[in-house]
Amino acid sequence: PCRHCPYLADHRAHRQQVVEIEATLGGAEGELEAARHRFQREFRAYRAVxxxxxxLEEDRPTALGLLAASLYGESALLIADGIAAGTFAGLAPEELAATLVMLVAEDRGRDRPRPGRRHLPTARVVKSYRSLRSALLRLSSLEHEHGLETLRPLSMDFIGPAYRWASGEPLADIEPPAGADIGDVVKAMKNLYSVLRQMEQALHGHELRSLVSATRERVERDLIRRVA
Structure with missing residues (x-):
């Protein structure tokens, strides 16, 4: 540099800015490259699961895959698997509501101690719960094999409220689970109503559709009709 230049200080400052920008861009390129490799690994892992x-079969969706694709949300795979496995067949509307809410609600305070034994409304809900738990463990195991962890535990807090709601009990008579309030119950019922509508649209011509429609009609009342 010309040491006698009257703008030497400005030139040095500009040069420092250029160096800093180049360093930032170099770091960003490294981060982008790392992200690209991470996305590739995750894509391969999801595809493998x-x-x-x-x-999937030969990178094309199977009938089960197409069913799952017609649903959306975190539990689409489990719901599709349950439909295919017959988990929901033979349930009464209030039992289907109690079963599906396990997949769409989110319990508060997952870290708090859980009771060792839970009372479920009917023997058929118990059977459905065991089937869903088995499917969840199987899918979670597959995810673990491929370095993924996306599935959350089944929700247990809103089984009773969903059963009573679909049985026609007034909202004021439904006691929220411990650590929750009536707003949480309404949110869980709203999520339940949403998944029932999805299933109703996805199951045209399926023998389960009449049960899903009947359950949706049971749930679609009071606040749920207005806010969903």
Whole structure:
């Protein structure tokens, strides 16, 4: 540099800015490259899980995969698997509501101690719970094999409220679970109503559709009709 330049200080400052910008860009390129490799690994892992679970075959969706694709949300795979496995067949509307809410509600205070034994409304709800738990463990195991962890535990807090709501009990008579309030109950019922509508649209021509429609009609009342 010309040491006698009257703008030497400005030039040095500009040069420092250039160096800093180049360093920032170099770091960003490294981060982008790392992100690209991470996304590739995750994509391959998701594809492997879907293939091993029967949702994909030769990179094309199977009938089970198409069913799952017609749903949306975190529990789409479990719901589709439950439909295919017959988990929901033979349930009464209030039992289907109690079963599906396990997949769409989110318990508060997951870290608090859980009771060792929970009372479920009917023997058929118990059977459905065991089937869903088995499917969840199977899919979670596949995810673990491929370095993924996306599935959350079944919700247990809103089984009773969903059963009573679909049985026609007034909202004022439904006691919220411990650590929750009536707003949480309404939110859980709203999520339940949403998934029932999805299933109703996805199951045209399916023998389960009449049960899903009947359950949706039971749930669609009071606040749920207005806020959903």
């Amino acid at each position: 879907l293939r091993d679970a029967g949702f």
